[in-house]
Amino acid sequence: xxxxxxxxxxxxxxxxxxxxxxxxxxxxxxxxxxxxxxxxxxxxxxxxxxxxxxxxxxxxxxxxxxxxxxxxxxxxxxxxxxxxxxxxxxxxxxxxxxxxxxxxxxxxxxxxxxxxxxxxxxxxxxxxxxxxxxxxxxxxxxxxxxxxxxxxxxxxxxxxxxxxxxxxxxxxxxxxxxxxxxxxxxxxxxxxxxxxxxxxxxxxxxxxxxxxxxxxxxxxxxxxxxxxxxxxxxxxxxxxxxxxxxxxxxxxxxxxxxxxxxxxxxxxxxxxxxxxxxxxxxxxxxxxxxxxxxx
Amino acid sequence: xxxxxxxxxxxxxxxxxxxxxxxxxxxxxxxxxxxxxxxxxxxxxxxxxxxxxxxxxxxxxxxxxxxxxxxxxxxxxxxxxxxxxxxxxxxxxxx
Numbered sequence: 001x002x003x004x005x006x007x008x009x010x011x012x013x014x015x016x017x018x019x020x021x022x023x024x025x026x027x028x029x030x031x032x033x034x035x036x037x038x039x040x041x042x043x044x045x046x047x048x049x050x051x052x053x054x055x056x057x058x059x060x061x062x063x064x065x066x067x068x069x070x071x072x073x074x075x076x077x078x079x080x081x082x083x084x085x086x087x088x089x090x091x092x093x094x095x096x097x098x099x100x101x102x103x104x105x106x107x108x109x110x111x112x113x114x115x116x117x118x119x120x121x122x123x124x125x126x127x128x129x130x131x132x133x134x135x136x137x138x139x140x141x142x143x144x145x146x147x148x149x150x151x152x153x154x155x156x157x158x159x160x161x162x163x164x165x166x167x168x169x170x171x172x173x174x175x176x177x178x179x180x181x182x183x184x185x186x187x188x189x190x191x192x193x194x195x196x197x198x199x200x201x202x203x204x205x206x207x208x209x210x211x212x213x214x215x216x217x218x219x220x221x222x223x224x225x226x227x228x229x230x231x232x233x234x235x236x237x238x239x240x241x242x243x244x245x246x247x248x249x250x251x252x253x254x255x256x257x258x259x260x261x262x263x264x265x266x267x268x269x270x271x272x273x274x275x276x277x278x279x280x281x282x283x284x285x286x287x288x289x290x291x292x293x294x295x
Numbered sequence: 296x297x298x299x300x301x302x303x304x305x306x307x308x309x310x311x312x313x314x315x316x317x318x319x320x321x322x323x324x325x326x327x328x329x330x331x332x333x334x335x336x337x338x339x340x341x342x343x344x345x346x347x348x349x350x351x352x353x354x355x356x357x358x359x360x361x362x363x364x365x366x367x368x369x370x371x372x373x374x375x376x377x378x379x380x381x382x383x384x385x386x387x388x389x390x
Contacts, residue, residue: 085350157369167362172343180347198317203332204339205370255340276359 008248008264010189011073014045021285022234023068023123026152027051030291036097039142041107042125046074048102052121053083058097062089062112064105071102078102100123108135122151124287127209136222143294145225149224152232157211158287161233167274169284171241172276175255175270181233184251201256215290224292232289235282241271298359302380303327309348310376315339325376332373349383358386 013019019049027048036059040049043063052059078085084099086092089111092101106121107129117147120139129135139149153159160168183193210218216226236244244250245267248260255263275281314325314335321334332338334337337345346360363382364371 135379157367160365160368165365166359169346169359169361169364170357173347176340176343176347202336204337204342205332205364205372207370209369211368253339256338257340 002092008246008260009073010044010070010096010247013243013247014047014238014239016240018234018236018240019243022152022232023047024051025232026123026150026287026289027055027121028145029121029289030150032056032059032119033151035148037112037117038062038119038121039112040064041110041115041120041122042066042128043074043102044070044123044125046055046070046077046102048123048189049074050077050081050119055101060092060095060097061100062092063100063102064107064111065102066106068104075102089291102104108138110138110142111270115140115144115147116233117142117146118144120147120149122149124155125152126151127153127155127207132208132218132268133221136218136224140224140294143224145294147294149219149292149294150290152287152289153206154285154287155209155232157214158207158231158288159286161284161286164283164285167278170274170278171245171267171270172254173270173272174273175245175266176268178269178273179255179258179262182266194258196257198257201290203255212288212290215288216292219290219292223295225295226290226292229288229290231286233286234283235284237282238271238275241275241283242268243272297384299380299384302383302387303376305352306349306376306379306383309345310335310354313345313348326377327380329379330373330375331379349379353383353387355387358383362386 036058038052038061040046040061040063043049043065046063047116049061049063052061063074075085078100086095086101088100089101092099098207100227108131120143143149179194186193212229216229219226246264248264252260254267310325329335331342342364350356350358362373363379
């Protein structure tokens with residue numbers, strides 16, 4: 001089996017049916033009455049913004065992501081869908097309705113005026129914010145009183161459906177066995193092993209995940225009150241887990257220090273082997289969904 | 296293999312192999328109280344490679360390491376050699 005042409009952007013996984021369904025459910029549950037100005041934080045390839053625009057074409061949406069590659073993909077997608085894309089925040093404000101602005105920017109330093117935003121959405125990335133309290137204060141700063149903050153995450157205390165942990169454990173072990181096989185093949189050819197640079201990421205287990213209750217407490221501290229918090233079990237197919245593994249941003253964390261293309265290849269093949277070993281066709285994983293309102 | 300001392304020797308040997316090239320200065324070497332994260336600075340992939348190496352050393356595939364590393368839906372803070380040995384003993388006895 002070969003995965004030599006690995007696309008390590010977020011785009012392949014963002015097109016997975018299970019991933020789309022989880023985010024459609026999040027967006028469909030948002031009350032959009034009184035909402036005009038929207039911010040989509042750490043937007044990746046812009047799926048949440050696309051789903052919002054599809055529901056309410058008159059919204060103005062500013063979608064930001066640290067990675068200009070993701071912003072480029074999102075921009076091309078919106079243009080291909082005939083959505084009006086403007087090149088500055090000023091132009092978005094002037095447009096008033098029915099427009100999108102995408103820019104490479106940090107969610108830790110939002111490019112908005114105080115109280116300018118009616119709705120902030122964030123898809124599966126809040127766990128990546130480097131300073132949680134500072135980030136939530138920034139969210140509170142740009143939301144108007146009564147404005148909503150809606151996010152989901154698959155990295156939190158409670159994400160593992162009881163009994164499913166073994167599948168993710170098997171996945172990682174099989175990925176390591178693929179890596180070991182690659183190294184053995186290199187050794188047989190008289191080549192050096194796959195290089196690894198330790199220390200590129202943090203130590204194991206120190207993920208600082210929060211539970212739903214923990215997120216509600218952190219939000220309250222920033223002046224944002226939780227309206228609803230729930231868990232949505234979403235099945236991940238073998239193909240879906242392969243796509244997760246293909247994403248370089250995750251591969252470089254899960255197999256820290258190894259070349260990301262090799263890590264991605266190992267995780268993809270590991271997913272196939274794990275599903276085969278366990279005789280399963282899908283594995284469930286809980287998504288946390290929280291809707292909160294600015295005081 | 297369910298003898299505690301033999302298991303501990305296996306675990307320590309696997310750990311010594313794992314960290315051999317890491318340029319670590321471990322006073323007194325790896326012992327029963329050594330921890331994977333605090334003392335050996337394991338990253339996530341090190342934990343998995345350690346688990347795979349242990350399964351190979353013990354000739355036992357499919358050990359449920361998630362029971363050792365995940366508790367109440369969240370990852371544990373750290374794991375000591377003794378805790379690894381106790382886990383392995385329980386799993387190997389159970390069959």
